[in-house]
Amino acid sequence: MNIAVIGTGYVGLVTGVALSEIGHTVTCIDVDPKKIAKLNQGIPTIYEPGLSEMMLNNQQRGRLHFTDQHRVGLADADVVYLAVGTPQRADGSADLQYIEQAALDVAGHIRRSAIIVIKSTVPVGTNLRIKQLMLDHLHPGVTIRIASNPEFLREGSAIHDTFHGDRIIIGTEDKDTASVLESMNKPFGIPVIKTDIASSEMIKYASNAFLATKISFINEIANLCEKLGANVEEVAKGMGLDHRIGSSFLRAGIGYGGSCFPKDTNALVQLAGNHHHDFNLLKSVIEVNNHQRRLLIEKMLGRFGSLTGKKVAVLGLAFKPNTDDLRESPALVLIPELARLGAEIVCYDPIAADQGTKWINVSAQYTENVADALKDADCALIITDWPDIKRMDPKTYGRLMRQAIVFDGRNCYSIPQARAARMEYYSIGRPDVVPEISK
């Protein structure tokens, strides 16, 4: 099939590449000419494991194209995916200006009838509003059908998730559209759930809100564990073995970040409020997350009294490992707060350091490796559980730092490991490790 994908961000680019990989002819369109120029040179504009090879391979086979010209990209399209951003507005609701503009761009340029698939995460009711908006601007004789097809990929494992997802949700008004999209997606071999448009839109928000709830729940249990002398990892393991609970998304830490959970939980609270429903549970999930982000600063102040002049090695900037994405990363809250408290900041991130220099507007030094960041530091603060940080011998801290004092927001090391390395170790929901010598 001939497919056009509007937007070449994390979702649009991965979707376009994956659809070309299963044999479709895909043209990805973006309004950012710099992105398109880079993509046309075979260079991905985001970091995602496995993306680069797959993209280049399909470009060379002539199945994957990039353009900033809607007229060119839409010329042969049978199906058009809208995969542009739906960021958060100041009041927490979803900002739909980009998807509305993308819909108008398509309506203005498309000259043949097509199925419009909305992949962006949008509040319930948006698909039908977008359809009406497009109908008002289509060329005479052109017809469209609309489908909701929310995306569930995770950053850092986007290619894997696209080929091994748990389900593909297709929300449509008519059976024919659903059948076309189902057969188009068949090569993925993933179960397809066909439903109505409103339910499809809601499945996306409900899924993200539920996962965020699991994280805030375990973080609250973690905070209680600290007070009661329990270890949250033992607790999560014991809980997760109950298949009704499941072990995933029970990793306690400094809270969820990223481009989705924070914005989608806020958008669902807003959507509920617009319909006179006070979503108290979700409001608490958000509040717990906001508090969780600051926990380690409180622990640092408790340990040092003041951070003025203390050299802090910040390990990891991205909101999770294997991505260069800093959107809503706890680093964006913690690093400015450290600067405000007078700390000297040295940051390390294997992939997201460049983004750090763009997004974090406080004075900080960036290093190429962990060792340079740790050298002569008064303490380390782990924000992202990158594999090279997790796999590092914990004794390294003592070898390089003034004193091996580590505040770990991702529970990278076990308590016995920390004890054996003679670190002073503060983590989340587990007992503090304070060697005799530090007391």
Ligand SMILES: NC(=O)c1ccc[n+]([C@@H]2O[C@H](COP(=O)([O-])OP(=O)(O)OC[C@H]3O[C@@H](n4cnc5c(N)ncnc54)[C@H](O)[C@@H]3O)[C@@H](O)[C@H]2O)c1
């Ligand atoms: N990032 C994720 O992991 C993820 C996962 C599932 C769902 N989603 C949802 O998917 C949507 C896209 O998210 P993203 O992270 O890929 O966004 P992104 O910000 O990474 O990318 C959006 C892209 O759209 C382009 N764009 C904006 N307006 C355009 C227009 N009129 N025509 C063509 N291109 C245009 C931008 O230049 C940008 O390249 C959002 O609704 C998001 O909530 C994201």
Ligand SMILES: O=c1ccn([C@@H]2O[C@H](COP(=O)(O)OP(=O)(O)O[C@H]3O[C@H](CO)[C@@H](O)[C@H](O)[C@H]3O)[C@@H](O)[C@H]2O)c(=O)[nH]1
């Ligand atoms: O047990 C856990 C699991 C995750 N996290 C944090 O939660 C955030 C989100 O992680 P993850 O869900 O792995 O990454 P995302 O790429 O944000 O993916 C989520 O958001 C996407 C956008 O909507 C959805 O498509 C995915 O299904 C959904 O998992 C990160 O900060 C993680 O560190 C925890 O703190 N504890």
